Structure formats: C-alpha cells, structure tokens
Amino acid sequence: PFSKHPLSHQGVVSSGTRSVPFSPSKGQRKMRRIIAENPNWSLVVVPSLSSMCLQSIVNNFEEKQIFEQLTPGQRDFIQEGLSPTLPLRVTANLIPDGVYWKRCCERRWDLCDVSRYGHSWRRMFFERHLENLIELFIPEVTEPKAVLDVLPFCKSYVRRLNVSQLLPPIKEPQGEKDGEENDLDLAIDSEHDEACAHHFDFGLVLRELTHLEELALVYRVKECGMNFEWKMFEMTKRDCESLAKALNVTFLQLFRLHQSNVEDKKCRLLVKHLLDHPSLRELDLSHNLIGNGGARAIGKLLARSKLEVLNVCDNKIGELGAKAIARALSRNSTLSSLNLRLNLVRDEGGAAIGEALRSNTTLHHLNLGGNDMTWRAASALSDVLIENKTLRSINLSCNNLGKVGGKALAEAMSHNTTLTELNVLLTEVDEQNASFVSEVVCANQRSEHKKQRKTGSIKYP
Ligand SMILES: *[C@@H]1O[C@H](CO)[C@@H](O)[C@H](O)[C@H]1NC(C)=O
Ligand SMILES: *[C@@H]1O[C@H](CO)[C@@H](O)[C@H](O)[C@H]1NC(C)=O
Ligand SMILES: *[C@@H]1O[C@H](CO)[C@@H](O)[C@H](O)[C@H]1NC(C)=O
Ligand SMILES: *[C@@H]1O[C@H](CO)[C@@H](O)[C@H](O)[C@H]1NC(C)=O
Ligand SMILES: *[C@@H]1O[C@H](CO)[C@@H](O)[C@H](O)[C@H]1NC(C)=O
Ligand SMILES: *[C@@H]1O[C@H](CO)[C@@H](O)[C@H](O)[C@H]1NC(C)=O
Ligand SMILES: *[C@@H]1O[C@H](CO)[C@@H](O)[C@H](O)[C@H]1NC(C)=O
Ligand SMILES: *[C@@H]1O[C@H](CO)[C@@H](O)[C@H](O)[C@H]1NC(C)=O
Ligand SMILES: *[C@@H]1O[C@H](CO)[C@@H](O)[C@H](O)[C@H]1NC(C)=O
Numbered sequence: 110p111f112s113k114h115p116l117s118h119q120g121v122v123s124s125g126t127r128s129v130p131f132s133p134s135k136g137q138r139k140m141r142r143i144i145a146e147n148p149n150w151s152l153v154v155v156p157s158l159s160s161m162c163l164q165s166i167v168n169n170f171e172e173k174q175i176f177e178q179l180t181p182g183q184r185d186f187i188q189e190g191l192s193p194t195l196p197l198r199v200t201a202n203l204i205p206d207g208v209y210w211k212r213c214c215e216r217r218w219d220l221c222d223v224s225r226y227g228h229s230w231r232r233m234f235f236e237r238h239l240e241n242l243i244e245l246f247i248p249e250v251t252e253p254k255a256v257l258d259v260l261p262f263c264k265s266y267v268r269r270l271n272v273s274q275l276l277p278p279i280k281e282p283q284g285e286k287d288g289e290e291n292d293l294d295l296a297i298d299s300e301h302d303e304a305c306a307h308h309f310d311f312g313l314v315l316r317e318l319t320h321l322e323e324l325a326l327v328y329r330v331k332e333c334g335m336n337f338e339w340k341m342f343e344m345t346k347r348d349c350e351s352l353a354k355a356l357n358v359t360f361l362q363l364f365r366l367h368q369s370n371v372e373d374k375k376c377r378l379l380v381k382h383l384l385d386h387p388s389l390r391e392l393d394l395s396h397n398l399i400g401n402g403g404a405r406a407i408g409k410l411l412a413r414s415k416l417e418v419l420n421v422c423d424n425k426i427g428e429l430g431a432k433a434i435a436r437a438l439s440r441n442s443t444l445s446s447l448n449l450r451l452n453l454v455r456d457e458g459g460a461a462i463g464e465a466l467r468s469n470t471t472l473h474h475l476n477l478g479g480n481d482m483t484w485r486a487a488s489a490l491s492d493v494l495i496e497n498k499t500l501r502s503i504n505l506s507c508n509n510l511g512k513v514g515g516k517a518l519a520e521a522m523s524h525n526t527t528l529t530e531l532n533v534l535l536t537e538v539d540e541q542n543a544s545f546v547s548e549v550v551c552a553n554q555r556s557e558h559k560k561q562r563k564t565g566s567i568k569y570p
Contacts, residue, residue, distance in 0.1 A: 160186075163183055163186050163187065163190075164190070166187060167186075167187055167190040167191055170187075170191055170192075170195060170199065171195055171196065171199055174199060174203055176203055176204070177203075185208070188204060188207060188208045188209040189208060189209075191204070191209055193209075193212050193213040193216050197259060197262045198262065201235075201262035201263075202262070202265075205231075206229050206230055206231040206232075207230065207231075210230035210231040210233070210234050211223075211230040213230075213234050214230055214233050214234050214237070217237075218237065221233065226269075227268070229266075231266055232266045232267070232268060235262070235263045235266040235267055236266070236267050236268070236269060236270065236271075238259065238263070239256075239259065239263050239267055239270065239314075240270060240271060240272055240273075242255060242256050242259065243256065243270075243272050243275070243309055243314070244272060244273065244274045244275070244276075245276070246275075246276065246309045247276050247278065247279060248276070248277070248278040248307060248308060248309060249278045249279070250278070250279060253310075253313060256313065256314065257313060260314065260317040260318070261317075263318070264317050264318050264319060264320065265320060266320075267318050267320060267321060268320055268321065268322045268323065269321070269322060269323035269324075269325075270318070270321060270323070270324050270325070271323075271325045272325065272326050272327070273327060273329075273331065274327070274329060274330055274331045275308040275309055275326070275327070275328050275329070275330075276308070276309075276330060277307075277308060277330070277340065277341055278307070307345055307347050307348055308328060308344065308345070308348050310348075310351045311326075311351060311352045311355050312351045312352075312354060312355040314355075315355035315356070315358050316355060318358065319358075319359065319360070320360060321358050321360065321361060322360050322361060322362045322363065323361075323362060323363040323364075323365075324358070324361060324363070324364050324365070325363070325364075325365040325366075325367075325393075326352075326365065326366050326369070327366070327367055327368050327369055328342065328343055328344040328348065328368075328369040328370070329341065329342045329368060329369070330342070342368070342369070342370065343369060343370030344366075344369045344370065344371065344375065346374075346375070349371075349375040349378055349379065350378065352366075352379070353378045353379045353381065353382040354382060356379065356382045356383055356386075357382060357386070359387065359388070360388055361386065361388060361389055362388050362389060362390045362391065363389075363390065363391040363392075363393070364383070364389065364391070364392055364393070365391075365392075365393035365394075366379070366393070366394055366397075367393060367394065367395045367396045367397065368395075368396045368397070369397060370397065370398055371394060371397035371398065371399060371403075372397070372398040372399065372400070372403070373399060373400050373401075373402035373403040373406075374402075376394065376397070376399045376402075376403030376406055376407070377402065377403060377406040379394075380403075380406040380407060380409065380410045381406070383410060383414065384409070384410060384413045384414065385413050385414065386414055386415075387415075388415070389414055389415065389416060390415060390416065390417045390418065391416070391417065391418040391419075391420075392407075392410070392416055392418070392419050392420070393418075393420040394407075394420070394421050394424070395420050395421060395422040395423055395424070395448070396422070396423045396424075397423075397424055398424065398425055399421060399424040399425060399426060399430075400424070400425045400426060400427065400430065401426065401427050401429040401430035401433070402430075403424075403426075403430070404421070404426045404429075404430025404431070404433050404434055405429075405430065405433040407419070407421065407433075407434060407437075408433035408434045408436060408437035409437070411434065411437035411438065411442045411444060412437050412440055412441055412442065414443075415443050416442070416443060416444055417443055417444060417445050417446065418444075418445065418446045419444055419446070419447050419448065420446075420448040421448065421449060421452070422448045422449065422450040422451055422452075422476070423450065423451040423452075424451075424452055425452065425453060426449065426452040426453065426454060426458075427452070427453045427454070427455070427458065428453075428454065428455050428457040428458040428461075430452075430454075430458070431449065431452070431454040431457075431458025431459070431461055431462060432457070432458060432461040434447070434449075434462070435458075435461040435462045435464065435465035436461075436465070438462070438465040438466070438470050438472065439464070439465035439466075439467075439468040439470065442470065442471065443471055444470070444471060444472055445471050445472060445473045445474065446472070446473060446474040446475075447462075447472060447474070447475050447476070448474075448476040449462075449475075449476060449477055449480065450476045450477070450478040450479055450480070450504070451478070451479045451480070452479075452480055453480065453481055454477060454480040454481070454482065455480065455481050455482060455486075456482055456483055456485040456486045456489075458480070458486075459477055459480065459482045459485075459486030459487075459489065459490065460485065460486055460489035460490075462475070462477070463486070463489040463490040463492070463493045464489070464493075466493045466500060467493055467496065470499065471499060472499065472500060473499060473500065473501045473502070474500075474501060474502045474503075475500065475502070475503050475504070476503075476504040477503070477504065477505055477508070478504045478505065478506040478507050478508070478532070479506070479507040479508065480508055481508065481509075482505070482508040482509070482510065483508070483509055483510065483511060483514065484510055484511050484512075484513035484514035484517065485514075486508070486510075486514075487505070487508075487510040487513075487514030487515070487517050487518055488513070488514065488517040490503070490505075490518070490521075491517040491518050491520065491521035492521070494518075494521040494522065494524075494526050494528065495521050495524050495526070499527070500527065500528060501527065501528065501529055501530065502528065502529060502530035502531070502532075503528065503530070503531050503532070504530075504532040505518075505531070505532060505533055505536060506532045506533065506534040506535055506536060507534070507535045507536070508536050509536065509537055510533065510536040510537060510538055511536075511537045511538070512537070512538070512539045512542075514536070514538065515533065515536070515537075515538030515539045515542040515543065515546075516539065516542055518531070518533065518538070518542065518546060519542035519543075519545045519546055522545065522546050522549040522550070523545070523549065525549070525552075525553070526549075526553070527553065528549075528550060528553060529550060529553045529554045529557050530550060530554075531546055531547075531550050533546060
C-alpha cells in the first residue's frame with residue numbers, strides 16, 4: 110500500500126501515523142527535510158478532478174450556467190452547493206423544484222410548511238417572495254420596478270397571493286406647528302389626504318400573473334404602533350378602481366378582501382368586474398361595511414357566476430339585502446355555502462332566505478348567527494326543514510329565538526331531516542328542546558356515516 114503514496118519516492122513513507130526518514134546510501138548522512146505528518150491523510154481526502162470541476166461550476170454559476178448537460182447525480186451536487194443568494198434571473202427557470210429551493214426558503218423563513226404550497230418549494234419561494242415585496246412596498250418611495258422586475262420569473266409559479274399588509278404612502282411632514290393648530294388642520298386636510306393616500310396598484314401585477322388562482326388581500330398596516338391612524342385600515346376609491354379592473358384574472362378561483370372598510374360603492378364596483386367570471390368559486394368579503402346596496406350587487410353576482418362559497422360575515426346587510434340574496438338563491442345559483450353571520454338580517458331577511466330554500470337550491474351550509482332574529486324567523490325556517498332538501502347544516506347561534514322558536518325547531522327536527530348540524534347555542538331555546546335537537550342531529554350524523562360507508566364514499570373519519 111505504501112507504494113501508492115504520492116510522496117514515497119521522495120523518501121518519506123507515511124504509515125498514517127508517522128513519517129520515516131529514508132536511509133541514505135554509503136554513510137552520506139545528509140539530513141532530509143521531514144514533511145510534517147498529517148494523521149488524517151488518506152486518499153479519500155484528495156478530491157477527484159470531476160468534483161473539483163463541479164465545485165468550480167458551483168463557484169462560477171452566476172457567470173456561466175452549466176447544468177442541463179450534467180448527469181442527475183452531478184445536478185444534485187450543484188443544487189446542494191449553489192448559493193441561495195444567486196440572482197433569480199439565473200436560477201428561476203433553470204434550477205428545478207427541490208433541494209435548492211428548499212434551502213432558499215429555509216434560509217429566509219423560520220416556518221416552512223410546504224404542504225400548503227402543493228408540496229412545491231419553488232412555488233413557496235416565489236409566492237412568499239412576491240408577497241414580501243408587495244407587503245413592504247411604500248407607494249411613491251419604492252420603485253415599482255422592484256416588483257415588476259421579478260414578475261417574469263414568478264409568473265409561472267405563483268398560484269396564490271396572500272397579502273397581509275399594504276402600506277400607505279408616507280405623509281409629508283406638516284411643518285412645525287402647535288398641537289392645537291394641528292388638530293384643526295387634520296379636520297380640514299382629511300379630504301385632501303384621502304385623495305392621495307393610495308396603496309400598491311395591483312393592476313401592475315395581476316395582469317402578469319396568468320396562473321393566479323387565489324388572491325387574499327387586506328388593506329391594513331401590521332404593527333403600526335404609535336403611528337396608528339384609521340386611514341391605515343381602508344382602501345381608497347382609486348385603490349378599489351385599479352383592483353377591480355385587474356380582477357379578470359382568467360384562472361382566479363378565490364377572492365378574499367376582508368377588514369378593509371369596503372362599503373356599498375366599492376362592493377358594487379368590485380362585483381361589476383367579477384360578473385360572468387369564468388372560474389370564480391369562492392368570494393370572501395367578511396368584516397367590511399357592506400350594506401343593502403352591496404348585497405343587491407352580490408345577489409346579481411350569484412345569478413351571473415359559478416360562485417359556490419360566499420362569506421359576507423360581519424357586515425351591515427339588512428332585511429332588503431338579505432331578500433336580494435334570497436331571490437338570487439331561489440333562482441339559478443350554484444351556491445353551496447352562505448355565511449351571513451353578524452349582519453342585521455332580522456326576521457324578514459331570515460324568512461326570505463328560508464322561503465328561497467324551498468325551491469331547488471344547492472345550498473348545503475347556512476350561517477345566520479348573530480342576526481337579531483326571533484321566533485318568527487325560526488318558525489319560517491322550521492317549515493322549510495320539514496320538507497327535507499339539500500341543507501346539511503344551519504347555524505342560528507346568538508339570536509333571540511326564545512321558547513317558541515325552539516319548540517318550532519324541535520318539532521321540525523322530529524320529522525327526520527337531512528340536517529347533520531343545527532347550532533342553537535345562546536338562543537334562549539328551552540333546554541329540553543335544545544337537547545332533543547342535538548339528539549336528532551347526532552342520529553342523522555350516524556345514519557349519514559352509515560350511508561357513506563355503504564357506498565364507500567366516506568371522506569372524513
Ligand atoms: C484531523 O481531524 C481532526 C478531526 O476531524 C481535526 O480536529 C484535526 O485538526 C485534523 N488534523 C489535521 C492536521 O488536519
Ligand atoms: C394568509 O395569511 C395569514 C397570515 O398571514 C393566514 O392566517 C391565512 O390563513 C392565510 N390565508 C390563506 C388563504 O393562506
Ligand atoms: C381584462 O380586462 C382588460 C380591460 O378591461 C382587458 O384588456 C384584458 O384583456 C382582460 N384580461 C383578461 C384575462 O380577460
Ligand atoms: C341558469 O344557469 C345556466 C348555466 O349557468 C344558464 O345557461 C341559464 O340561462 C340560467 N337561467 C336563468 C333563468 O338565469
Ligand atoms: C330540481 O332540480 C332537479 C335536478 O337539478 C330537477 O330534476 C328537478 O326537476 C328540479 N325540481 C324543481 C321543483 O325545480
Ligand atoms: C356558529 O356561529 C357561532 C357564532 O355565531 C360560532 O361561534 C360557531 O363557531 C358557529 N358554528 C359553526 C359550526 O359554524
Ligand atoms: C327517525 O329515524 C330513526 C332512525 O332512522 C327512527 O328510529 C325514528 O323513529 C325516526 N323518527 C321519526 C320521528 O321519524
Ligand atoms: C324526507 O324525509 C322522510 C323521512 O326520512 C322521507 O321519507 C322523505 O322521502 C324525505 N323527502 C325528501 C323529499 O327527501
Ligand atoms: C319543547 O319544549 C316544550 C317545553 O318548553 C315541550 O312541551 C315540548 O314537548 C318540546 N318539544 C320537543 C319536540 O322536544
């Protein structure tokens with residue numbers, strides 16, 4: 110084995126632990142230089158030429174990309190070694206989904222749940238990268254180029270955009286004034302400020318993102334601290350106009366705009382641009398200020414779209430708005446879930462929706478919690494429950510249904526229905542009736558499970 114040692118002909122033989130000087134001939138006692146021993150030395154330590162080449166490719170990847178002509182094993186080596194800070198123009202379309210993008214993600218974010226991104230690390234990287242750019246975009250300060258430049262690389266991978274903050278422009282300092290004067294100014298200037306406090310323009314981005322399926326936005330500033338102002342938590346008219354115009358993204362399936370002070374006018378504008386959308390399935394406008402006018406527009410949308418899930422929880426929809434939605438429901442809607450929780454639907458609205466359910470609807474889930482309804486609405490809904498239709502769950506919690514309403518509901522449930530969930534918490538319903546309702550609901554659930562097991566189509570345990 111010694112003969113293989115590259116240094117052995119120079120007179121030093123390594124046994125792996127120490128060096129032995131070579132004995133010179135005929136007493137010529139000439140001291141030779143001793144090379145310090147390296148107890149760790151072995152042939153394995155010497156890199157092969159090919160791995161040196163690969164390392165060189167890794168080191169110079171930015172200037173010259175050699176990737177596609179390599180073997181799969183060599184590509185793995187490159188993906189393990191490449192720097193995660195390489196510019197996207199180099200890596201975006203060249204490096205396939207996998208280790209490299211995983212390293213990029215884990216370097217930037219502590220929590221990386223790839224299952225939420227269709228198990229694609231590359232998709233996670235680009236979606237979150239774009240979200241971060243938009244969330245930190247300061248109008249009139251940040252160059253739009255900063256966002257536009259990454260779009261060509263992102264656009265094939267971004268399916269969902271979940272923007273959790275949108276910054277308003279930085280206000281110019283108003284000069285040095287007394288506190289008192291400032292207060293006056295604020296009142297006068299507020300009109301003017303509103304006119305120029307526009308956020309990021311989604312028109313720039315959505316046009317490019319041709320694969321976008323889900324868009325969730327909220328106009329608010331996170332961790333604003335002492336700079337708090339109500340203005341930070343609403344979209345302006347111009348924001349709404351530019352967003353609405355951009356909404357005809359071909360593959361959009363889910364649109365969510367919550368907690369953004371959307372009132373009737375803005376709601377109408379958004380809905381106008383969503384009419385006849387080819388793919389929209391889910392619309393979430395919860396926690397806004399939508400009233401009857403907005404609800405009427407939404408009713409129109411129900412008739413002219415393929416909407417399946419509508420969430421308008423925590424708005425200001427009253428009787429008239431509920432009637433408009435009910436009318437749409439009874440006609441030609443594809444809706445399967447309707448959430449009207451925390452509105453002002455009251456008895457008339459509740460009864461109208463009940464009436465709509467008599468006709469051939471597709472509705473499975475209905476939430477009317479916290480709507481100031483009484484026994485009148487409860488008995489109207491009870492009448493519908495007796496004629497068992499497609500409805501699976503109703504949530505009536507936090508309404509003052511009272512004993513009369515409870516009795517009507519219990520009576521309806523005693524005619525075995527298809528309901529597997531009926532929430533009557535905090536409704537002043539008689540305890541005896543409430544427990545009867547929950548008994549029937551449980552029985553329905555059990556028979557439902559049995560049916561599903563028989564047909565082998567059980568989806569949940
Ligand atoms: C030999 O390896 C050990 C552990 O891997 C390391 O601590 C030590 O520094 C190495 N010695 C030399 C001369 O490289
Ligand atoms: C959007 O992000 C927020 C947190 O930033 C999260 O709570 C929410 O579930 C996300 N929504 C979607 C649809 O991923
Ligand atoms: C969206 O609408 C604009 C104008 O309203 C139009 O130019 C554009 O082609 C539309 N895009 C799609 C994908 O329909
Ligand atoms: C009902 O919807 C279908 C398809 O969505 C459409 O073709 C039909 O015209 C609609 N009918 C009415 C009365 O709106
Ligand atoms: C309800 O819809 C089903 C299938 O969509 C249809 O067969 C039935 O005739 C409809 N009934 C009424 C009363 O419209
Ligand atoms: C029913 O509504 C109440 C509030 O009104 C809510 O707390 C509860 O989670 C809802 N239940 C279901 C099953 O949606
Ligand atoms: C409801 O159905 C259960 C079992 O499916 C049956 O035992 C019970 O008698 C039924 N009750 C009424 C009121 O039809
Ligand atoms: C309603 O339920 C009863 C009892 O379970 C059943 O006999 C009847 O066929 C159901 N009607 C419809 C329209 O599903
Ligand atoms: C509902 O409660 C009342 C008492 O408040 C009772 O007389 C009635 O039988 C109950 N109905 C059902 C179906 O449990």
